[in-house]
Amino acid sequence: MIRKANAVWNGSGRDGAGRLTSASGVLTEANYGYKTRFENEAGTNPEELIAAAHAGCFSMALAFGLQAAGFTADEIRTEAAVSLDPDGQGFKISRSALTLRAKVSGIDEAKFLEIAKGAEKNCPVSKVLNAEITLDAKLES
Known part of the structure; x- marks a missing residue:
């Protein structure tokens, strides 16, 4: 069994932004970035x-x-x-x-x-x- 997800990142580490998508479609371009990881901005990490x-x-x-x-x-x-x-x-x-x-x-x-x-x-x-x-x-x- 293999499950897949993809990440796309654009820009620098602190100022860039990413999107996560899972093969199942549960995650579809879910936003993540520095502020969703280290601060409390909406999105995932x-x-x-x-x-x-x-x-x-x-x-x-x-x-x-x-x-x-x-x-x-x-x-x-x-x-x-x-x-x-x-x-x-x-x-x-x-x-x-x-x-x-x-x-x-x-x-x-x-x-x-x-x-x-x-x-x-x-x-x-x-x-x-x-x-x-x-x-x-x-x-x-």
Whole structure:
């Protein structure tokens, strides 16, 4: 399986602007640039997209882990907070902090945390990130 996206950039790093397009069409010339990455201008940035990918991947991995253990989630809500930190002359993604809140009928806290930690370690996006990954998981009633 191969998934594709394209970036087009025009201009310098600080004053230039880019557009991101995904093969699926979900992103169609989505604006990104210095101000969307380091300030709060409307548009997206690579870290936001990595956070969305990590939250989605982890949630799906958790759903599969729960299914394999005989459970079905009523709801899985995951936020991924990706940190971009200075690194020498550039930057690095140093951390992805996952915050999970889930409703799963019939599961105890220990089993839930075991499955959630397995999903954290085994989702493909977790595996590709060379960063600290933390998980704050809570089972809700």
